[in-house]
Amino acid sequence: MAQSKDEVLAGLATLVNDETGVPVESVVFGKSFADDLDIDSISMMTIVVNAEEEFGVKIPDDKVTELKTVDDAVNYIVSAQG
Amino acid sequence: MTQPTLHQSVGSPFTRIISVGAARGDLTVPNDDIVGPIESSDEWIRQRTGVITRKRASANVSAADLATDAAKEAISKAGIKPTEIGAVIIATISNEVQTPSMAALVADRIGATPAAAYDVSAACAGFCYGIAQADALVRAGTAKYVLVVGAEKLSDFAKPDDRTISFLLGDGAGAVIVGPADEPGISATVWGSDGGKWDAVGMDRPMRDAFNDREGDFPTLRQDGQSVFRWAVWEMAKVAQQALDAAGITADDLAAFIPHQANMRIINEFAKQLNVPDSVVIARDIETTGNTSAASVPLAMHRVLEENPSLSGGFALIIGFGAGLVYAAQIVRLP
Secondary structure, eight states, X not given: OOOOHHHHHHHHHHHHHHHHXXXXXXXXXXXXXXXXXXXXXXXXHHHHHHHHHHHTOOOOHHHHTTOOBHHHHHHHHXXXXX | OOOOOOOOOOOOSEEEEEEEEEEEOSEEEEGGGTTTTTTOOHHXXXXXXXXXXXXXXXXXXXXXXXXXXXXXXXXXXXXXOGGGEEEEEEEOSOOSSSSSOHHHHHHHHTXXXXXXXXXXXXXXXXXXXXXXXXXXXXXXXSOXXXXXXXXXXXXXXXXXXXXXXGGGBOEEEEEEEEEEESSOOBOOOEEEEOGGGTTSEEESSOHHHHHHOTTOOOOOEEEOHHHHHHIIIIIHHHHHHHHHHHHXXXXXXXXXXXXXXXXXHHHHHHHHHTTOOTTXXXXXTHHHHOBOGGGHHHHHHHHHHHHOGGGTTSEEEEEEEETTTEEEEEEEEOO
């Protein structure tokens, strides 16, 4: 059952904070993971694996590189939840 | 006419690692010496990989030289004569020629001729593949003692401006003597491959392409770091758990956790996924040695024992994983 974008955003922000310490309130639409939030590719992969479990979706390796912004990630997760 | 019965060999019911030797590159290379071509910084490399310095060998030192030095230490510490070695196995990607094997050369140098000698090409899983084979050879009675070496000169394959792996790479060799034991010393190997990820880590091009390109360089190492990280942590944590289960122990029973020294971030997340208790010593040799592929597990084991001699006799989970992708894990009793 698909969650709302805001619900996914809130969950994602917690995962980002748990892994990197980036404040939850900084994880908002429009932000780039690497350029704005200073999240490197290794931390990004840990967040992705945790997101798969949290949201019940699969995010293949080749999709991870396409998730450059918070919007990309939230949209992908909502879409994958169907 | 009745057929005679074939004799099949039977060896010791149990095996153990008797001793470990090490030889690292003679040069200590700090991050600042290599950051220029990759437009990076000491801070970036430390934060991303945990490497502070790496060992590299001078131009006149080969992986075979490092293998020979490590082997001599292992043989000396084992208290056996080189002629008692039945087989020499070298896990390496650093042989300077396609044939003959590095093992045949090193066997001769250490006085082990006429031992069987062959190289294993299993990338960063090579040493643990070698342990699996040595364990089987001794228990089958095919050899009484087996020398297993992981030996690499990865600086030969490091492209200075490659941002995916070059800055991690180091040179070194680790060697062990595997022999008979009175009690179990090497648990069942859990090993395998995933060739579907053949492109995840390896050389940037085949040798023939490099040879045909007059302006080009020798093939060098590269990787898809994110994919490798995910596989190395989450898939290998499952393999490590299977190895613990096959050995009949839990992570709480370990004295040491000695994973392939691929990247400190992998080591940390791997230990977390495996719930390795704080009481277990985690090998972090990559910090000052770098990633030495097949040599990394025996080098890390040697260092763990040098720094913690009281761990001798304790259980260590060793696991190698790398290009192939291939992997192998065992629980061993530390020499």
